[in-house]
Amino acid sequence: HRVRDAGVAGSNPATPTIPFFPAAKACPRAVRRIVDKLPALGSPPHMTPSLRTLLIAAGVACVLAAPAAEAAHPGRRPPAAIGYSRDAQRVLVQARAAAGGAGWNYLRGWHETGRVGGRPYESWFDPLRYGMRIETREPAGLHVHGYNGLGEWEILPDGQVHGGDGLPTVAEARTTAFLTVYGFFYPGRFDARGGYLGVRQADGRAFDVVEVKPYGGKARELWFDRRTHLLGRIVDRSGPRPVTVSLSDYRRVGPVQVAMRFTVEGAPVQDRQVESLTFQPADRDRFGLPRP
Numbered sequence: 001h002r003v004r005d006a007g008v009a010g011s012n013p014a015t016p017t018i019p020f021f022p023a024a025k026a027c028p029r030a031v032r033r034i035v036d037k038l039p040a041l042g043s044p045p046h047m048t049p050s051l052r053t054l055l056i057a058a059g060v061a062c063v064l065a066a067p068a069a070e071a072a073h074p075g076r077r078p079p080a081a082i083g084y085s086r087d088a089q090r091v092l093v094q095a096r097a098a099a100g101g102a103g104w105n106y107l108r109g110w111h112e113t114g115r116v117g118g119r120p121y122e123s124w125f126d127p128l129r130y131g132m133r134i135e136t137r138e139p140a141g142l143h144v145h146g147y148n149g150l151g152e153w154e155i156l157p158d159g160q161v162h163g164g165d166g167l168p169t170v171a172e173a174r175t176t177a178f179l180t181v182y183g184f185f186y187p188g189r190f191d192a193r194g195g196y197l198g199v200r201q202a203d204g205r206a207f208d209v210v211e212v213k214p215y216g217g218k219a220r221e222l223w224f225d226r227r228t229h230l231l232g233r234i235v236d237r238s239g240p241r242p243v244t245v246s247l248s249d250y251r252r253v254g255p256v257q258v259a260m261r262f263t264v265e266g267a268p269v270q271d272r273q274v275e276s277l278t279f280q281p282a283d284r285d286r287f288g289l290p291r292p
Contacts, residue, residue: 095231106255109280111277120137130174133145140158143156146286155290171217171218175220197210207224209223221236230250230259
């Protein structure tokens with residue numbers, strides 16, 4: 001019962017999803033018996049009937065052993081390197097349905113304009129695969145920050161250029177690109193790990209909290225309002241003190257419902273108000289560092 005992106009055409013996951021098979025640890029002896037009876041090196045490459053029978057029998061043994069292993073160690077499930085827990089999936093399915101459901105399948109681009117900390121900005125993101133470009137009008141001039149899925153880069157107002165995959169903030173850029181397009185609604189496109197942390201209270205409201213870490217990115221807590229199922233808070237606990245962003249001013253834009261106001265608790269200079277949002281796809285060259 002995973003959250004699915006309904007096989008959207010043009011999907012291009014950056015890395016393949018790695019499945020986790022809890023039954024694999026339940027039958028090591030069966031596997032060893034197969035290995036002991038495999039033909040020696042140099043034997044004919046075809047599979048003999050006896051070997052085929054051994055493999056089938058071992059597969060059945062693994063399947064039958066899995067419930068016994070779970071019963072022997074109830075609740076002990078090692079976390080998957082990639083994928084969402086069952087409870088996390090439940091919360092994300094509810095959130096996706098509340099915010100537009102299948103409408104998310106039709107998005108091919110993400111173009112915003114607005115103000116962050118009172119300064120005008122324009123940004124482009126790619127909801128099909130990682131891509132980000134943010135242009136901010138600062139007092140000293142235009143600041144451009146980009147990420148193409150592999151490397152992060154920026155052009156400072158004075159014209160200085162920094163780029164490459166060695167920047168210390170590349171994981172933050174990947175996380176921003178993931179969260180802005182609600183990448184947790186697309187597990188078939190963006191690999192991530194997610195687990196359910198339980199119910200939390202804040203500002204008189206109850207939230208279902210899911211911790212999500214995109215592959216190659218940073219972990220964030222996503223707080224979904226238990227009444228509306230919409231994303232209400234994003235908490236970053238990677239620094240010395242938690243940083244909380246509150247999402248509000250939800251509006252229907254095309255086929256989906258998204259937040260237009262982002263308030264950073266204790267840092268109003270980082271507050272962001274989205275003034276316009278469209279879903280036209282951007283040229284992928286926009287996400288890369290311009291050639292000289």
